[in-house]
Amino acid sequence: MRQLKDGIFSLNGRELALLAACTLAIIVFSVASPYFGTPGNAATILRNSVELLLVGLGMTLLLAMGGIDVSVGIVMGLAAICVGRALEANTDPVLTALVGPIIGALLGLVTAAVVVLGRIPAIVGTLGLLGIYRTAIFILLGGQWLSGLPTGLTVLLGTSLLGVPIAAFVIVLAYIAVWVALRRTPFGLHLLAIGNSEEKARLSGIPVAKVRFATFIISGALAGLAATFYVASYRNVEMTIGSTLALDAIAAVVLGGTSILGGKCSLVGTVLGVLLLRILQNGLLLMGVPSLWQPVVTGGLLIGVLSVEVLSARLPMSPLGWARR
Amino acid sequence: MNAPFLIAKGITKRFGALTALSEVDLEIRSGEVLALLGDNGAGKSTFIKVLAGAHSPSDGELLIDGVPVAFSSPKDAASAGIATIFQELALSENLTISENVFLGRELKRSVLGVPFLRRKEMKERVAGLLKELEAHISDPQAPVGSLSGGQRQAVAICRALNLNAKLVIMDEPTAALAVAETRKVLSLTRRLAERGCAVVLISHNMADVFEVADRIIVFRRGRKVAEKMRSDTNPEEIVSYITGAHPDVRALEKTN
Ligand SMILES: Nc1ncnc2c1ncn2[C@@H]1O[C@H](COP(=O)(O)OP(=O)(O)O)[C@@H](O)[C@H]1O
Ligand SMILES: [Mg+2]
Numbered sequence: 296m297r298q299l300k301d302g303i304f305s306l307n308g309r310e311l312a313l314l315a316a317c318t319l320a321i322i323v324f325s326v327a328s329p330y331f332g333t334p335g336n337a338a339t340i341l342r343n344s345v346e347l348l349l350v351g352l353g354m355t356l357l358l359a360m361g362g363i364d365v366s367v368g369i370v371m372g373l374a375a376i377c378v379g380r381a382l383e384a385n386t387d388p389v390l391t392a393l394v395g396p397i398i399g400a401l402l403g404l405v406t407a408a409v410v411v412l413g414r415i416p417a418i419v420g421t422l423g424l425l426g427i428y429r430t431a432i433f434i435l436l437g438g439q440w441l442s443g444l445p446t447g448l449t450v451l452l453g454t455s456l457l458g459v460p461i462a463a464f465v466i467v468l469a470y471i472a473v474w475v476a477l478r479r480t481p482f483g484l485h486l487l488a489i490g491n492s493e494e495k496a497r498l499s500g501i502p503v504a505k506v507r508f509a510t511f512i513i514s515g516a517l518a519g520l521a522a523t524f525y526v527a528s529y530r531n532v533e534m535t536i537g538s539t540l541a542l543d544a545i546a547a548v549v550l551g552g553t554s555i556l557g558g559k560c561s562l563v564g565t566v567l568g569v570l571l572l573r574i575l576q577n578g579l580l581l582m583g584v585p586s587l588w589q590p591v592v593t594g595g596l597l598i599g600v601l602s603v604e605v606l607s608a609r610l611p612m613s614p615l616g617w618a619r620r
Numbered sequence: 621m622n623a624p625f626l627i628a629k630g631i632t633k634r635f636g637a638l639t640a641l642s643e644v645d646l647e648i649r650s651g652e653v654l655a656l657l658g659d660n661g662a663g664k665s666t667f668i669k670v671l672a673g674a675h676s677p678s679d680g681e682l683l684i685d686g687v688p689v690a691f692s693s694p695k696d697a698a699s700a701g702i703a704t705i706f707q708e709l710a711l712s713e714n715l716t717i718s719e720n721v722f723l724g725r726e727l728k729r730s731v732l733g734v735p736f737l738r739r740k741e742m743k744e745r746v747a748g749l750l751k752e753l754e755a756h757i758s759d760p761q762a763p764v765g766s767l768s769g770g771q772r773q774a775v776a777i778c779r780a781l782n783l784n785a786k787l788v789i790m791d792e793p794t795a796a797l798a799v800a801e802t803r804k805v806l807s808l809t810r811r812l813a814e815r816g817c818a819v820v821l822i823s824h825n826m827a828d829v830f831e832v833a834d835r836i837i838v839f840r841r842g843r844k845v846a847e848k849m850r851s852d853t854n855p856e857e858i859v860s861y862i863t864g865a866h867p868d869v870r871a872l873e874k875t876n
Contacts, residue, residue, distance in 0.1 A: 479736050481726040484719055488712040498674055498710035500695035500724035558714040 309552040313567040324578030344573045346521035351565045352473045353514030354544040360510050361490040361557030362417040366425040367518045368537030372432050374398040374522035375532045379441040388447045392523050399519015400512050407511035441532040448527035490557025546597040547572045625650045625818045631680035640666040642842040653819040655829040658839035664822045668789045672704035673697030703785035705776040713765035718746040721779045749778045770801025787818040826855040845869045
């Protein structure tokens with residue numbers, strides 16, 4: 296239960312184990328494939344981790360609050376379409392970059408309105424939205440990919456400051472912002488209290504609805520920021536954009552030690568969970584495992600980790616598998 | 621005796637077809653421990669949830685210092701000086717003692733518009749309160765989930781003190797406690813009243829009630845059926861009010 300060390304990058308046992316798992320995976324894949332250990336491939340893994348990390352930070356907050364959002368991938372897709380359209384219209388690069396987070400935050404507001412005001416369990420409410428948004432993507436794209444988008448954002452995100460890409464600064468800044476909100480402001484305490492027990496939080500005088508709204512909006516904005524990065528680097532938006540992102544994010548966050556029942560979370564764990572997942576996916580691909588199998592690996596990992604937590608009684612479940620409250 | 625801190629007039633609470641409270645009138649005075657007794661389901665918890673702003677009454681009125689008030693949330697009641705220690709202690713087990721004591725009313729300082737927690741001040745304040753209460757908890761940074769039942773009561777009482785509450789409501793504070801911890805909580809209750817707080821205590825334990833209460837009110841099936849000064853009654857009489865064996869209660873229930 297206890298977060299003895301809540302420093303910005305302090306490690307507990309779980310996180311050390313994840314670090315060890317990452318290291319082990321790197322060693323195994325380096326031996327198995329001559330391409331894995333190259334600087335180019337390392338850059339690819341990091342590159343592929345960006346969207347998942349941003350979405351994962353939001354998912355960490357949501358799970359810690361006892362919420363969830365299975366529509367984040369599609370939210371990123373919708374925001375990406377808006378970013379793409381802004382690019383096509385040759386909007387100012389800074390404005391274009393902001394389109395993602397703004398659209399994401401607005402969609403987060405919609406999600407919050409549905410889940411909080413409608414008093415619908417988050418998993419069901421966001422599943423409903425997932426269905427609606429999927430069709431919205433199809434309609435917005437008119438059956439055609441956005442591809443060969445202008446390079447407006449590449450300039451913005453490709454630039455370096457003191458030899459470090461601006462993109463890296465933005466991501467580190469996003470991490471610090473989420474960490475400060477979670478560990479250094481009343482908002483973080485309120486979020487964790489709600490995750491522990493919504494009723495107790497309410498009785499303690501915490502504005503539960505407000506905190507839940509804020510968390511969905513933050514998560515949406517992070518998914519929108521991910522969309523900006525996505526469009527900047529791939530310069531296209533395909534029909535299936537983000538379809539496995541929610542699964543990946545939930546798996547990475549749970550792997551990182553955040554409780555699926557709420558009340559407890561680890562941001563460092565999320566970072567390591569994201570890296571481990573992307574390392575595994577990249578390594579398996581290099582070993583010739585078709586990418587079709589990636590969601591199988593992710594889903595299996597998610598179920599496996601949760602099973603171990605239940606069996607080791609870290610996660611209190613009733614004998615029939617429903618969460619004890 | 622001074623004017624009452626709080627007056628409840630005709631408080632009624634319905635949950636659908638069920639009437640949990642029916643026309644309850646009572647007064648709560650500063651410096652006095654008022655005990656609420658009654659069988660399970662008598663409406664005690666519902667009544668204090670109305671006082672605490674957790675339920676709004678279906679009918680009736682609350683007056684604080686003679687002024688009508690309407691609470692739409694526990695926060696409203698807290699700002700009016702009412703601190704409630706609920707039966708299902710509203711503490712967050714995943715947070716530390718000091719976080720719990722300040723939860724919902726954190727000390728903060730604004731840096732560039734970001735409300736940063738003043739964690740050191742909160743820790744020190746809570747360490748001081750724990751010492752004052754002789755709670756024998758050394759580390760305000762311990763998670764509440766690791767504390768014993770009595771220690772959790774002490775944390776909840778700290779929370780009430782920290783609010784500078786004028787009325788502290790305690791719902792069955794000793795129900796789950798060992799003898800030594802019960803003694804401690806009862807003496808804390810007395811100390812609260814001596815500090816000038818009004819205290820409302822719900823308890824099933826007659827010995828506890830007769831030890832600390834100044835006034836005793838009995839609820840039965842959502843109604844107030846008796847109100848006695850401790851000095852004017854005895855445990856046997858109170859039990860007869862609770863069970864409904866007392867002639868007054870029989871008469872009252874016959875007329876309805
Ligand atoms: N939130 C609620 N919804 C519906 N009925 C309730 C609720 N809370 C209490 N009740 C009912 O109101 C009655 C009084 O309950 P309660 O105030 O908890 O009694 P006590 O604390 O005296 O044991 C009981 O019949 C109980 O089932
Ligand atoms: Mg009760």
